[in-house]
Amino acid sequence: MRWRISTGVPLVIDNAYGVPFPGIIFSDARPLWNPNIVLCMSLSKLGLPGSRCGIIIANEKIITAISNMNGIISLAPGGIGPAMMCEMIKRQDLLRLSETVIKPFYYQRVQETIAIIRRYLPEERCLIHKPEGAIFLWLWFKDLPISTELLYQRLKKRGVLMVPGDYFFPGLDKPWPHTTSVCA
Structure with missing residues (x-):
């Protein structure tokens, strides 16, 4: 800076x-x-x-x-x-409006989404980055047996929106485990 x-x-x-x-x-x-x-x-x-x-x-x-x-x-x-x-x-x-309506609305949605994720995916299989705001969650799947692109295709058919993590790590010379993260 x-x-x-x-x-x-x-x-x-x-x-x-x-x-x-x-x-x-x-x-x-x-x-x-x-x-x-x-x-x-x-x-x-x-x-x-x-x-x-x-x-x-x-x-x-x-x-x-x-x-x-x-x-x-x-x-x-x-x-x-x-x-x-x-x-x-x-x-x-x-x-x-931002403090009393918008922020609480998104905070509640984040909490509900985390609860749903945890209902189906335990922490041993999927880590959730600390949600510090906004409308996205970053998930990291440990030992994901498929590509995040294939996961995207499967979830899309079920009406779940996510972005494969590979797009956030362009140009890496060697594989990095965090490329199996997704933005949901």
């Missing part, structure tokens, strides 16, 4: 789940800021995925460049998302 600050290289942070909103982080987290940060947020995790509204907080020079680019790429951006966001900020509803 110090290197980026001293060289002026922008640090882009994908803050789709973080603080201050939507706040789907189950551990203690604080917003980070310096003039080289480009903080990207979205309304989709607030239950407004169709609003197609992203929020970028950055220094004025970066915001101007992104605005100019967006004006060319998105000739007709929707206005409902920004209008709703402005009202929520004016009424100071955004942080309250």
